[in-house]
Amino acid sequence: MALVTYVQHNGERHEVDVPVGDSVMQGAINNMIDGIVAECGGGLACATCHCYVDEAWAAKVGAPSTTEDEMLEAAASERKPTSRLSCQINVTDELSGLVVYLPETQF
Amino acid sequence: MATTQPAAGQSNIPPHVPPELVFKLGITESAEFLADPHKYMAGLHATHPPIVYSYSDHNPSAWQLLKYEDAYFVLRHPEIFTAEGSGPFPRDPDDYWKIIPLEIEPPEHRKYRALVDPLVSPKAVLALEVGIRKLANELIDKFIGKGSCEFAKEFGRPLPVGVFLDIMALPRDMMDEFVRWAMGLLHAQDRAVAGQVMGEVTAYLNKVIAEKRAEPDDGLVSAIVNGRPGGEEMSARETFGFLFFVWIAGLDTVFATLNHIFVWLAQNPDRRQEIIDTPDNINNIVEELLRVFTVTFSGRTLRQDFELRGVKMKKGDKITSILPSCNFDPEIFPNPTEVNFHRPRKPVLTFAGGAHSCLGAHLARMEVKICLQEFLRRIPNFKIKPGAKIEYWPGGVVGPKDVPLVW
Numbered sequence: 001m002a003l004v005t006y007v008q009h010n011g012e013r014h015e016v017d018v019p020v021g022d023s024v025m026q027g028a029i030n031n032m033i034d035g036i037v038a039e040c041g042g043g044l045a046c047a048t049c050h051c052y053v054d055e056a057w058a059a060k061v062g063a064p065s066t067t068e069d070e071m072l073e074a075a076a077s078e079r080k081p082t083s084r085l086s087c088q089i090n091v092t093d094e095l096s097g098l099v100v101y102l103p104e105t106q107f
Numbered sequence: 108m109a110t111t112q113p114a115a116g117q118s119n120i121p122p123h124v125p126p127e128l129v130f131k132l133g134i135t136e137s138a139e140f141l142a143d144p145h146k147y148m149a150g151l152h153a154t155h156p157p158i159v160y161s162y163s164d165h166n167p168s169a170w171q172l173l174k175y176e177d178a179y180f181v182l183r184h185p186e187i188f189t190a191e192g193s194g195p196f197p198r199d200p201d202d203y204w205k206i207i208p209l210e211i212e213p214p215e216h217r218k219y220r221a222l223v224d225p226l227v228s229p230k231a232v233l234a235l236e237v238g239i240r241k242l243a244n245e246l247i248d249k250f251i252g253k254g255s256c257e258f259a260k261e262f263g264r265p266l267p268v269g270v271f272l273d274i275m276a277l278p279r280d281m282m283d284e285f286v287r288w289a290m291g292l293l294h295a296q297d298r299a300v301a302g303q304v305m306g307e308v309t310a311y312l313n314k315v316i317a318e319k320r321a322e323p324d325d326g327l328v329s330a331i332v333n334g335r336p337g338g339e340e341m342s343a344r345e346t347f348g349f350l351f352f353v354w355i356a357g358l359d360t361v362f363a364t365l366n367h368i369f370v371w372l373a374q375n376p377d378r379r380q381e382i383i384d385t386p387d388n389i390n391n392i393v394e395e396l397l398r399v400f401t402v403t404f405s406g407r408t409l410r411q412d413f414e415l416r417g418v419k420m421k422k423g424d425k426i427t428s429i430l431p432s433c434n435f436d437p438e439i440f441p442n443p444t445e446v447n448f449h450r451p452r453k454p455v456l457t458f459a460g461g462a463h464s465c466l467g468a469h470l471a472r473m474e475v476k477i478c479l480q481e482f483l484r485r486i487p488n489f490k491i492k493p494g495a496k497i498e499y500w501p502g503g504v505v506g507p508k509d510v511p512l513v514w
């Protein structure tokens with residue numbers, strides 16, 4: 001398990017233990033956290049699991065792949081330097097404590 | 108054009124529909140459509156307004172959406188546009204069952220999807236790769252030596268049905284029966300035939316429900332019939348509606364998609380070579396082929412009066428997203444009919460979108476990928492049998508009837 005904090009657009013914080021190996025998207029869906037839609041179910045095909053990685057964690061989480069980078073252009077909310085699709089961030093022990101901010105809307 | 112004459116005087120057009128938006132689009136039955144369905148649906152952007160009201164001889168009249176953004180809006184707003192009642196299958200009004208999860212809306216919808224999502228997630232589908240590749244090669248073994256095949260019957264049909272039977276944990280020897288049932292329900296264009304087949308399917312699925320209750324396994328049928336959405340037991344009708352929908356959805360769409368793709372490959376040797384020469388680009392290749400060979404439509408009903416792109420619609424109106432046209436929207440995909448394996452990736456509408464986004468999308472992608480890789484590896488050069496003409500099925504899944512290949 002790794003602790004992931006999801007911060008909703010309205011400031012509401014959810015701290016969740018996510019199994020290592022699951023994606024940050026799955027951690028949100030499995031805990032009924034609004035703000036992540038993930039309508040394609042984690043296939044890098046819909047751009048509705050957009051999140052902003054906390055700047056302190058950005059380097060550890062890393063940069064998006066080329067395909068993810070292109071899909072992020074299709075995200076509904078503003079793209080920022082630490083934007084990622086949360087289905088593409090796999091939770092590891094090193095990421096315990098990760099904080100992600102959720103956008104105003106996913107579509 | 109014969110198929111686009113304004114329908115002034117058509118008795119079934121509601122009074123709130125402006126006459127200039129009324130057309131007989133002819134999807135999916137006009138001669139013009141059937142001559143080349145994707146060319147026709149791509150061409151609509153140049154010949155028609157973005158939202159039209161179309162009537163037909165067989166289907167209920169409905170608003171038709173051609174624009175990508177409009178379709179996405181409709182698909183993502185179930186509180187305005189409901190999928191309830193949208194299934195085109197014969198059902199007894201006195202023993203009505205919902206097509207699940209399609210005809211259940213959020214938030215209830217998630218409880219049902221949660222039962223089956225784990226079995227078709229990208230990760231779960233990855234575990235099927237070896238088996239799918241094996242099946243593809245077994246099918247190719249049967250015809251590679253004779254220098255020809257009827258692709259639709261010998262590969263396009265058995266591959267997805269075989270994969271599906273495996274996922275459902277149903278016996279492979281049901282393949283021929285499943286194929287016959289799918290044809291009867293989706294392509295017979297005859298209510299008597301559809302009704303007869305529906306009876307046979309009902310009997311079979313009810314037998315399977317009983318069997319998988321008695322002996323649960325890790326297949327998809329078992330997950331449905333033993334599933335408890337939100338912790339509550341499903342009624343017999345719910346269980347049937349869920350199983351029926353997953354069953355029918357798995358039978359025809361990948362079949363039609365593969366058939367389109369292999370007609371195109373047979374006619375475009377240089378593009379075939381491009382795919383062979385760029386193995387690392389396979390995911391983009393699959394996505395682009397899924398964009399240009401989209402095979403289905405998505406129907407909804409308005410829950411309230413609503414104005415979309417300046418068009419005033421009324422509660423109770425039917426509305427259909429012409430997903431193949433949406434994927435040819437030049438505003439979203441410049442030069443849309445060009446098959447370009449290096450387009451920047453964007454979400455395609457092939458699998459619809461919103462909460463009801465196709466459950467089997469990742470499986471479909473995997474199947475198309477493996478079929479391209481294995482078929483082209485073993486039979487890199489082929490063409491359409493000389494003299495053969497490709498004809499298309501009318502109906503809710505757009506696809507070629509026969510795909511005779513020679514090499």
